[in-house]
Amino acid sequence: MLERAELSWIDAPSPNFDDRKLPVSIIVLHYTGMKTAEEAIERLRDPAYKVSSHYLVAEDGQIVRLVDEGKRAWHAGKSHWRGVTDINSASVGIEICNPGHEFGYRPFPDEQMDAVIRLTHAIKQRHGVTRGNIVGHSDIAPARKQDPGELFPWGKLARLRLALPRPTKNLMDPGWGDAGFLLALERFGYDVSDPLAATVAFQRRFRPELIDGTIDAECRMILLALLLPKPQGDE
Numbered sequence: 001m002l003e004r005a006e007l008s009w010i011d012a013p014s015p016n017f018d019d020r021k022l023p024v025s026i027i028v029l030h031y032t033g034m035k036t037a038e039e040a041i042e043r044l045r046d047p048a049y050k051v052s053s054h055y056l057v058a059e060d061g062q063i064v065r066l067v068d069e070g071k072r073a074w075h076a077g078k079s080h081w082r083g084v085t086d087i088n089s090a091s092v093g094i095e096i097c098n099p100g101h102e103f104g105y106r107p108f109p110d111e112q113m114d115a116v117i118r119l120t121h122a123i124k125q126r127h128g129v130t131r132g133n134i135v136g137h138s139d140i141a142p143a144r145k146q147d148p149g150e151l152f153p154w155g156k157l158a159r160l161r162l163a164l165p166r167p168t169k170n171l172m173d174p175g176w177g178d179a180g181f182l183l184a185l186e187r188f189g190y191d192v193s194d195p196l197a198a199t200v201a202f203q204r205r206f207r208p209e210l211i212d213g214t215i216d217a218e219c220r221m222i223l224l225a226l227l228l229p230k231p232q233g234d235e
Contacts, residue, residue, distance in 0.1 A: 007118050009055070009063035014045040016052035017071040024069065024127040026084065026091035027120060028076055030137045031147040032056070033100030040097060041066075050074060053093035055119060061111035063119060069126070079140035080191035082133070087140055092123050096148055107151050120162050132189070134163045135205075142201030143194040150208035166206050167225030173217045174224045181215045184223055 030053065032040035037058045044052050044066055053075040056064040067073040075093030084090050096116060098108060108116075120134060136152065137145040158165035176184060182192045185202060192198040196213045203211045206222050 007063070007122050009065045012041055012045060012064050012066055014052040014066040014073075015047050016044070016050055016074050017067045018074075020070070020072045020089045021086060022084070022089040024090060024092055024123075025129060026081060026087060026133045026135065026140075027123055027129050028087065028091045028093045028135055028137060028140060029116070029120075029148050029152070030075060030093065030095045031098035031100050031149060031152075032095050033098070033102060033147060035099055035103050037097045040095060044095065053095040055093070056095040056097065057112055057115050057119065058097050059109050059112050061109075061115040063115055069123070076137070076140060077144065079137075081135060081140045082189040092127070094119060094123075096152075098148070100147060101149065105149060105151060108148075108153060113153060113156060117157060117160060117162065120157065121160065124162060131158075131161055132164050135189075138201045138204055139190065142190060143197040146201075146204065150204050150211060154205065164226060167222055171218075171221035171225055173221050176220050178215050181220055181223065184227060188223065188227060 034040045034043065041056060041064060043049055044056065052067050052073045054065065054067045054069055054073045056066060069092055072088050073093050074088055076087035076091060079087040081087060094116065096108065096112065099105060123129065124134065134157065137147045154163050157163035182195055185198055186192045190198045190202060199215055200211055200213045203219065207218065
């Protein structure tokens, strides 16, 4: 179904880009955190702000292309994922229109998510991105960011193999202490220099119903399952 879906967009070029230094291996999903799509597009095209993304998806599903995928858009900021620190060079960034936690965070409409899914699938296929490298802004910058947030329907993407699923079966507690959990979390891909922020980011992504920063048995079990070989693993 995804292969046959037609994908189109409006071009609204941003001057905020430069040359890539790495091949694309990551897709980063953001929310705009602004009141309207028009405000977000204006910000992403303003040379004074020095921010951009490759795409923006409006709430009605309209896709806007701001920067060509061959170029390095400026969406990730200071960030880290699986040993990569120049995330902008290694990623395609998608901004998803949502007011965010500051202006009235709300669920993402079906029309918008349909467009996000089709766009993510097309980028994944083009660049051979693994589903473990389709991440949120909070995953790559846990101390600074919380988007796309706990209302983002990662499960929809996971069912189409566009993100890692939340493990739910045959969970076992490895009995790690906090230090062991953080070592495992770093191995999975997170920057754990701020342990609380990293734990919160992990919970926001894989256990959004309880985001308290506490490393408990459920967090340990979920992380262990994510680190195990396939079928729960990255592919």
